[in-house]
Amino acid sequence: MPVPHAEWVFHSGAVFDGRRLVRGASAVAVSGGRVSAVGSDSELRALAGPATQTVDLAGRLISPGFTDAHVHAAYAGVERLGCDLAELSGAQSCLDRIAEYAALTPAPGNDAGWVTGGGWYKGDFPGGYPDRALLDAVVPDRPVYLINRDHHSAWVNSRALELAGIDASTPDPADGRIERGSGGHPSGILHEGAMDLMTRLLPPVTAELLEAGILHAQEHLFSVGVTGWQEAILGSYGGYPDASAAYRSLSRSGKLKARAAGALWVPRDTTVDSVPDLVESFRNRRAENVAAGFSTRSAKIMVDGVPENLTAAMLDPYLKPCACAGPESAGERGLLYLPPEVLQAAAVALDAAGFDLHLHVIGDRAVRTGLDAIAAARAANPGFAGREHPDRQHAGRHQMDKRHHMDRRHHMAHLQIIHPGDVARFAALEVTVNAQALWACNDDQMRDLTVPLLGAERAAWQYPFADLEAAGASLAMGSDWPVSSPDPWQAIHVAVNRAHPDHPGAPALQPEQALTLQSALAAYTGGSAWLNRSAGGSLVSGAPADLAVHSANPFGLPAPGLSAVRVDLAMVAGEPVFVRDGAAGGTPARLQRTSA
Template sequence: MAADLVLTGGRVFDGHVIRPGATTVAVTAGLITGVGTETELGDVVGPATDVVQLDGRLVTPGFVDAHAHTFMGGIEALACDVGQSRGAAEVQRAVDAYAKASTGPAPGWITGAGWYKGDYEGGFPDAAVLDVVAPSRPVYLINRDHHSAWVNTAALRLAGIADHTPDPPDGRIDRRSDGSASGILHEGAMALVAQLLPPITRGTVEAGILHGQRHLHSLGITGWQEAIIGEYAGYPDAAPAYGALAASGRLSGRASGALWVPRGITLPEIPALVDEFRERRRSNAAAGFPTSSAKIMIDGVPENRTAALIDPYEPAGCGCMPVGAVDRGPSYLPEDVLHAVVRALHAARFDLHLHAIGDRAVRTGLDAVAGALAAGPGPAGSAPPCADAWQPLHNMAHVQLVHPDDVARFGPLGVTVNAQGLWACSDDQMRALTVPLIGAERATWQYPFASLVGGGAPLALGSDWPVSDADPWQAIHVAVNRTHPAYPGEPPLVPAEALTLTTALGAYTSGSARVTRSPAGVIRPGAPADLAVLSVDPFALQDADLHAVRVDLTLAGGRVVFER
């Protein structure tokens, strides 16, 4: 039978290795129907077959982003996007332009995201910077890592945040040296202002998903996992919007989601949460949006001292803690609650998606998974299809600081390292904010990718977009080189932990597909025709040039969704 599409004249990476001798991939009715040489597949070319000449380029499975916030990234790009604004003056210009463009009979909040901590001394700017261009309209700007928000004085007043307003249990109000609120809200303190924002409508969420989907497709990404599905930091549950887009045929990407476990959950609330998650898993799957994962944020990030450390932070850095204070960062869930909710969700056959950045968060997360595995899954009940054959695909995202004693634990526990390869380098933030807070010894424990893989840990790659660039080739470049192309003068960050190109590319395709339970991520007959044609064969490049690789063609289910 003639194929619908044939890609020929290049090389084929099948999700694991370069397939020996293969130059051609055939696609029919949305599936891969042949992989081999041009001669072997010559009889599938018919009069109506679309033949694409690769001219030596590489075809790979479509990339799968194992940890993204696609709908948030889309919404933020359509709002006051300050992601390209470097420093206070550029942010002021962006906010001023947005304010002038959004005037009307009742101008309200200015919301957006993307500012970078590395652009500001100590990591955090002041409300006064925003007051210059928005003295009366409230402003709420989430930073790039989504663990802090920058607001102006008008927003502080609306929220009733004064000099002596207490910190919430899971967050902190940043303060100036005189004790006054500076305009920076960390973690749970973001909600003090976020709860006042106008509700985000279903239409806005759908527009954000579609904008994000177009962006990801342009980078060769055909699948992703939304790392937070549920109400969080002013955002609504995106599952209904995903279901509507799937029903209308507008969702071309293979998306799944991780249901958000609220940070304030208590032991008595766990049974009801699990029952709710079971029902949401059932209804979301029926709507075409799988949510078989559960997201637990164990800690925060080191730059605002919310990453959970085994030993205290260094006294240097942001100045947000008194010098000499014993501070190891918070754990967002008490240890007994973490163990109980992990055990209950595992028993209900959810894959756990754990945010863990500090070494204490990594250790307690591994301890909780070990306890859940020992207890075992519960009865199939309302579990996903094929529940009798269910094997957990628990994963830990970010894993920035891993104590050497814990590196070898991932493999035996089967915990996938859900890595953000782009972060494993030295840049302004790493040099000025992170290392002074964690110290020189712990800085050498960061992102131990090669050691984790060597210890048998499965590996997946994701971007955390819009926290960082969604382009897989920027992340692969850093994972292989341990340097960022924008910082050519910086020494590699722990170069012994570099990955090979084959390992990194496999992690961003088959590795991420596996951990998100996607049928894609591989090139073999019968697999979905989710494919990316690269601008070159990266295996013919020097490692230092990997960041220049682009995507020329993206197919999702055999349909062209991007063409350069």
């Protein structure tokens, strides 16, 4: 009986299956949107026929496509369509771009008189936070609102403050802070919940703009080999509306080709009394989204902020006052956005309803508080999977909750500062490490802003990836784009080297916490896909053909060369979604017909 020919055969390379290099494998065949075979060139030669597309890997690596376990694709896409500062370096280049953008003819994303966008970097400004006077000098008459790269602060000019009525008498909200200068007058920086004082005035981010932003982000993510992701906030945040409707629309239309999922946002004003209504709304939203082909089985809770503005929650006080907050910040231990009893109530109820908890944690107090909440959920719901819910009126919905709950994939993102006593708890509680590895390096922000606030002892507790892995924790990876680059190879480079390629002279950050290349690549492919409950993430026979062809075999490169690896071809369900022009060795990705 003749062997059916494959639609694609990739040969003469190295194969990573989502966990490790496959010994003896050099070829992958794809048919019907799935991997049909993995083996040697000689074993797969019989699958190539007259209509087969062949790709000569010429020693390059083929792997599953990357899955980004924590990304803000909607925000990133919209900001790239607006006043985009994300890829700039230096204060003057930011100001020049802002002035150029303000001079453009108003268009979607640049209307209603406002200049909006984001991506400025704290390390480009003394003390981390620029003054409104800098904006006033380049845009004196129009209001300006620019979110910084980590999305925990916004930079505004005097006109924006005037329109919002923010002055020296305006109190700080409970979940944020207004930076102030002399006389208590606002300096132009709004931290965390203080951003909401401005967002009611901003031009609306329309459904059309959100869809355009997601598609723009999808194109860029494909170009770096990301074929699936988790949208880390679906809800009203920082001036953005819930992007769920845009994702549903794109999913129904077939324009959303990536394997995208999302995390429903738990607002920071949640109380113990409001938790039942929150969970009921999440159930309804989950059902509506999944009916459109868009999975939202994660619930995102921001436990704390970031250390540079003193909002990361610390077990012990910061070492010195924040330069921008004034001497009154002495003794500050940061913010827990939800009181521990509220976080615990929400964790228990969401866990019981079958949601995967996705916790933003940066400071060591936030990590411990988050672990305590997950421990409470594990203790409160150990037998839920085997119980029928007594509410027969909603039996179908709660049966779905029960099935979900049999496999809970709770995870913590960022994990900058972990007290050594908490490292072993991740494996014990089955909490996956959702790492943003690109941050684990000594860059300008780390040196000038972060370490002076933490001190040497706590600085040594940062991003302990190797210790977490050695203790048995599962690893996944994400970028937090637009906070940082979505290119997985940049993050993998830092995970392995503990140094950033743009800072070659800086010492490695806790080099003993480096991961192996195999561990880092597995985390960004199979680990993140598993966390995301994605069908992708594996390069084995029968798996969806979501794959990436890389510009080299990184396992044959010296570690400092990892950041130079690029993606030559990306595929989702057997369909090429990106082919790099001029890929090394000839035509894009060396696509060519073969003879029988």
